[in-house]
Amino acid sequence: MPFKALALFLVLPALVSCGTTGTNLLSQDSQFDDMRQTLQQWSPALNSNNLEPAAQPPDDASLRLHNPAQAQALALRQSPAIRSILASQGIADADYRQATLIQNPGFSASALRAEGSDSWKTEFSLTLGILDWLTLPMRRQLAGAEHAQARSRAFQLLTDELGEVRSVYFAAVAARHISQQHQQTAEAARLNAELAARLSEAGNLSELERLHYEDVSARQRQAWQQAQAEADASMAALKRGLGLDIAAPLEIPDQLPDIADSALSAGALRTLLQDSEQFAMLLTRTTSQRPDVRFLRDNRSALERQLQLQRKQLGMSDIGVGLITEREPDGSRASGFELDLSLLVFDRGQHQRASTRAHQAQLSADEAALELAITYQLQTSLNNLLSLTEQATQLRDEDIPRQQRMLALTLQEYNFMLTGPFELIEAKQQELDTVLRYINTLESYWLEHAWLMQYTANTADIFIASLDSSAPPPGPAMNPTPRAADTHQEHHHD
Amino acid sequence: MINRRQLLLGSAAGLVSARLGSQSASAQASTSQATQAPAAAATNDLPYTPVVTPNGRTLPYRMRDGVKEFHLIAEEVDHEFAEGTRIKAWGYNGTTPGPTLEAVEGDRVRIYVTNRLQEPTTVHWHGLILPFGMDGVAGLTQRAIPPGESWVYEFTLNQHGTHMYHPHSDEMLQMAMGMMGMFIIHPRQQDSSHRIDRDFALLLHNWAIHPGTYRPDPSVMTDFDLWTINSKVFPAIAPLLAQTGERVRVRIGNLSMMNHPMHMHGVQFDVTGSDGGRWPQAQWRKEVTEIIGVGQTRDLEFTAIAGDWPLHCHMSHHTMNAMGHELPVTTGVNQGELERQIRQMIPGYMAMGEHGMSEHQAHIDAGHMRGPENTLPMMGGQGAFGPMEMGGMFTLIKVRDQLDGNNDPGWFEPPQGTQAYRVNSVPEDVPV
Ligand SMILES: [Cu+2]
Numbered sequence: 001m002p003f004k005a006l007a008l009f010l011v012l013p014a015l016v017s018c019g020t021t022g023t024n025l026l027s028q029d030s031q032f033d034d035m036r037q038t039l040q041q042w043s044p045a046l047n048s049n050n051l052e053p054a055a056q057p058p059d060d061a062s063l064r065l066h067n068p069a070q071a072q073a074l075a076l077r078q079s080p081a082i083r084s085i086l087a088s089q090g091i092a093d094a095d096y097r098q099a100t101l102i103q104n105p106g107f108s109a110s111a112l113r114a115e116g117s118d119s120w121k122t123e124f125s126l127t128l129g130i131l132d133w134l135t136l137p138m139r140r141q142l143a144g145a146e147h148a149q150a151r152s153r154a155f156q157l158l159t160d161e162l163g164e165v166r167s168v169y170f171a172a173v174a175a176r177h178i179s180q181q182h183q184q185t186a187e188a189a190r191l192n193a194e195l196a197a198r199l200s201e202a203g204n205l206s207e208l209e210r211l212h213y214e215d216v217s218a219r220q221r222q223a224w225q226q227a228q229a230e231a232d233a234s235m236a237a238l239k240r241g242l243g244l245d246i247a248a249p250l251e252i253p254d255q256l257p258d259i260a261d262s263a264l265s266a267g268a269l270r271t272l273l274q275d276s277e278q279f280a281m282l283l284t285r286t287t288s289q290r291p292d293v294r295f296l297r298d299n300r301s302a303l304e305r306q307l308q309l310q311r312k313q314l315g316m317s318d319i320g321v322g323l324i325t326e327r328e329p330d331g332s333r334a335s336g337f338e339l340d341l342s343l344l345v346f347d348r349g350q351h352q353r354a355s356t357r358a359h360q361a362q363l364s365a366d367e368a369a370l371e372l373a374i375t376y377q378l379q380t381s382l383n384n385l386l387s388l389t390e391q392a393t394q395l396r397d398e399d400i401p402r403q404q405r406m407l408a409l410t411l412q413e414y415n416f417m418l419t420g421p422f423e424l425i426e427a428k429q430q431e432l433d434t435v436l437r438y439i440n441t442l443e444s445y446w447l448e449h450a451w452l453m454q455y456t457a458n459t460a461d462i463f464i465a466s467l468d469s470s471a472p473p474p475g476p477a478m479n480p481t482p483r484a485a486d487t488h489q490e491h492h493h494d
Numbered sequence: 495m496i497n498r499r500q501l502l503l504g505s506a507a508g509l510v511s512a513r514l515g516s517q518s519a520s521a522q523a524s525t526s527q528a529t530q531a532p533a534a535a536a537t538n539d540l541p542y543t544p545v546v547t548p549n550g551r552t553l554p555y556r557m558r559d560g561v562k563e564f565h566l567i568a569e570e571v572d573h574e575f576a577e578g579t580r581i582k583a584w585g586y587n588g589t590t591p592g593p594t595l596e597a598v599e600g601d602r603v604r605i606y607v608t609n610r611l612q613e614p615t616t617v618h619w620h621g622l623i624l625p626f627g628m629d630g631v632a633g634l635t636q637r638a639i640p641p642g643e644s645w646v647y648e649f650t651l652n653q654h655g656t657h658m659y660h661p662h663s664d665e666m667l668q669m670a671m672g673m674m675g676m677f678i679i680h681p682r683q684q685d686s687s688h689r690i691d692r693d694f695a696l697l698l699h700n701w702a703i704h705p706g707t708y709r710p711d712p713s714v715m716t717d718f719d720l721w722t723i724n725s726k727v728f729p730a731i732a733p734l735l736a737q738t739g740e741r742v743r744v745r746i747g748n749l750s751m752m753n754h755p756m757h758m759h760g761v762q763f764d765v766t767g768s769d770g771g772r773w774p775q776a777q778w779r780k781e782v783t784e785i786i787g788v789g790q791t792r793d794l795e796f797t798a799i800a801g802d803w804p805l806h807c808h809m810s811h812h813t814m815n816a817m818g819h820e821l822p823v824t825t826g827v828n829q830g831e832l833e834r835q836i837r838q839m840i841p842g843y844m845a846m847g848e849h850g851m852s853e854h855q856a857h858i859d860a861g862h863m864r865g866p867e868n869t870l871p872m873m874g875g876q877g878a879f880g881p882m883e884m885g886g887m888f889t890l891i892k893v894r895d896q897l898d899g900n901n902d903p904g905w906f907e908p909p910q911g912t913q914a915y916r917v918n919s920v921p922e923d924v925p926v
Binding site: 187188194195199203204205407409412415416417418419424425428 | 705706816817818820821822823824825826827828829832835836839840842843844845846851854857858863864865866869871872
């Protein structure tokens, strides 16, 4: 099935974010042997050290994902939904071949005997649809266009699936990150409650006050439990998206990547939003890559060809040419041609052509509407990303350090008996709350980022990174990625 | 207007004090350098013993036409309560409290007041009997002195006693900022039977310097952070020096927002006067603690006994520096493992107060408990035998048989057999 591989995987590089080079993740997968060349050529992500085979001995050990590209690579290999898309492409391939064949010629034989005669009159005819022949190149084109449409549809589905994998990956990491943060907040509240209990035991704190701290602690513990449940659910969603067994061990990072790891710097985003030429370039790039736009365009050109075909067929619909051989009863032979056609009296194809032209107009309007929608969606998404970048940067560079400074100053006041231990621990809780806000902002950022990447068919980061030479290379580098593991892995492959 | 009779009286008094004045002025110059004690030798000719303002000074004057001329300058000052706490305060002539004015009953004084603040001010001569127009009440007795202007107050001192001066213009703020001073008027007729050898002037005040800040908060009414004697806190308050057997007078004025029961160790003092002047001896009473009410002054006299005797406010929070007032009580609370857990979350956390607060000074002195900037620890001060755990309105009267001039004599060593000592066991027949 080399065609299938080519058809689909020519577009794959656009679906999967880039990663670092390394050993081919799929190299041991015989199912994909025939794609390897294409993959290596087109998709660095799939060539990366993604699945860390070193940490993945044959049977039981858990998979470890460090970034969304690795998740996407795994999904390509594992996800039933993606396998279904690949299979549908196989069907389309077969249909295409079918459509490019010439109709089998017709053959008929007859034997007649005159009444009272001993001799038979036999007749053989071989008929071949001449139109079928004449229009073969045209039909091949048409089938090709339909096939391209099918490919676009598959591409769209794959884009969606892989985009979804990216989103659920980030959602899962975020949920873990948030859950850990809730754990710390709950721990701080527990310390306060424990302190209150000790003070109460010593007779220094009323029951009412002690219960107040206990109540706060209970609420925080509940929030943590909820966060844990959400983390579990997100992990399950990720596994499902990856096509893993629900019990399969899977490791993902504890923390979301920093905003600095994104290729989309605030400066580049601002440039893009302010410079209409740059934005137009991104729009062009997006529309040329997006499956739905390609789908509409392919549809339109298919209709164009259909229209041409209809014009060629004009006046000679259903022409049949036959080669007839007759053997007379007397043994003599007569051969000749037979032409068989229907008269274009009532249906001359004019309505069919009108319909096609109307379809064309509709598609063209649809395409314009889609482009307009894409323009707005892109603008909105870039705006959101810029705002989230600024918020996250402020939280990281100003708000969290401020809270840390406040905690340090509260400790100084505590040291001088100017403030009490409850206030001290509450200052720590304030800091934890700010960190939680930061994580929530990061989550929104990476989900928006994933959405934009999906929406632009994975082209946004490379394009935007090109606007800002100071930006890091595209593709979030997940921390922690221990260098030792990399070395180990390469060693393993030797 | 000064009438003819006042003028005559004034000039008559002026003649007398003109002679004294020049010597007095030179005496001030020497004491302004050493704040500990009067230069007794230089004051032998005076009919009175000049007052000493610990950590402060007496304002020099010049005689002009029989009038003692002083110059007070109201201005912002850079003030230090003790090492580690500096603020922007307001005061006079570079200090808070302002310099002590000292004169003699019957003197005519002309006091120039220059306003170097950015807002109007006045000087009210607290407790002085003077013409209405000299009373220094903004709006009532005069227009307030605008910034940059110099005004004159001139009147004759028709009384004696321990008095004070302070603004009566934006009074709440200006006093909260530290604008105040002592005004000592000696009786024309000295009490020869109780000649004073050492005379000290102490002015009590309170300050709201929130931890980590550099300027007083004038809105605070009760929860002050610092309680000061002459705008200093222990251990930065200069000790009062005297020699055994000397008669010592401690004049205490209070321009804070609270009454202070001032307690003296080692002696029963006589309360001998107030802003009402020196009391007739029949009115004197023996006390060990005297409440100095807000806006009042009291003179406490005693014969010095060798030792380092505390003189302090007996409201124990007033002998502390900045402290929190709404802390949970940690006495008797064993945090145990919890302390380690909290420290894990907040590095540097230490449980404190399980067995009392005494350990606090030990932690501070050991240097491993850093406090807010510009903030003094709640308690401090090292004596010869360990931490004194004091702050605020606390100082020492250091009495020795023989002083070495104005030098701090160091710690008093109790003579053999006169100091508390440790025993290994208490006889069982001592009832408990
Ligand atoms: Cu007091």
